[in-house]
Amino acid sequence: MAATADTVSLKLVIDRKSQRVLFAEADKEFVDFLFSIFTLPVGTVTRLLKEDGSGGMVGCLPSLYRSIENLSSDYIQPSIDKRFLLRPKIIMPGAKPPLLLPDVGSTFRQLYGCSCGGSDGIDGNDGSGSTRVADDYRTICPKCDYKMDGSVTLVDPLGEVEVSFWGEEGYVKGTVTYMVMDDLKVKPMSTASVVTLFTRFNVNFNEIGAIEEKMVEFGMDDGVKLLRASLQSKTVLTDVFLSGSKK
Ligand SMILES: [Zn+2]
Structure with a gap:
């Protein structure tokens, strides 16, 4: 079945x-x-x-x-x-939206960034040093107008593992x-x-x-x-x- x-x-x-x-x-x-x-x-x-x-x-x-x-x-x-x-x-x-529950679709498992706002001074860096991330790769950065589709790596607070968002979904x-x-x-x-x-x-x-x-x-x-x-x-x-x- x-x-x-x-x-x-x-x-x-x-x-x-x-x-x-x-x-x-x-x-x-x-x-x-x-x-x-x-x-x-x-x-x-x-x-x-x-x-x-x-x-x-x-x-x-x-x-x-x-x-x-x-x-x-x-x-x-x-x-x-x-x-x-x-x-x-x-x-x-690693979290995927719990598909078997209604309307919990705001769940996400990946973050995206653009290259502005960092220390490298590309495109519209406002000098604040703050980095923008989004949870949807279709987001347009309000500062540099580019798509925020760069991948971002989440580092575990203990500094031991870089958490990857890729790979088999789920747990x-x-x-x-x-x-x-x-x-x-x-x-x-x-x-x-x-x-x-x-x-x-x-x-x-x-x-x-x-x-x-x-x-x-x-x-x-x-x-x-x-x-x-x-x-x-x-x-x-x-x-x-x-x-x-x-x-
Ligand atoms: Zn930007």
Whole structure:
């Protein structure tokens, strides 16, 4: 089953008796999505859960969010746009936009520069020594009018690694199949861990049909559901894919 750009395929292994997902077999794309949850600003998480119409997020963050929305710009610093707080950008080497969440497209993983403003005095250097960078290579530099499409290297604060923005996207290697548990523990798939899991959940191999394998397409709606469930539940895959049939 081929995944489209907006979905990824997952193989669920379901214990039919207890109607719960024992684990999912997943490729890099799904694991990258799960890992990318940690790059999401709290403001983004609050907005996504607020907008998905299933009752918002627990706790006080939604009312804090609304306070910022409702506060007149008269009270906000002139150089600050409220979007910085309500729709923050994620600046993360290797980060790709979490495609399985709606409208988080402001995420970026590459910075671009032009050659003005540096110490080399090219084109319109205003002598301030400040260097301009942009997160979109189509940006035109307001100072020198050239496209800001030069690559910029981010140096790790420890000075040990120059972080490259190029290479395979995402976080984990693509040659491996991963095992994602119902509580979102993630590890490389192995026969030993499958057997251990079946034993732990008392799965009876002799019983025909005790285990069901099911291919599912995981899309954006599921992305938001999973994000919500991951904050509230220990049986996230069951909640997302089998909800209604249990609890
Ligand atoms: Zn410039």
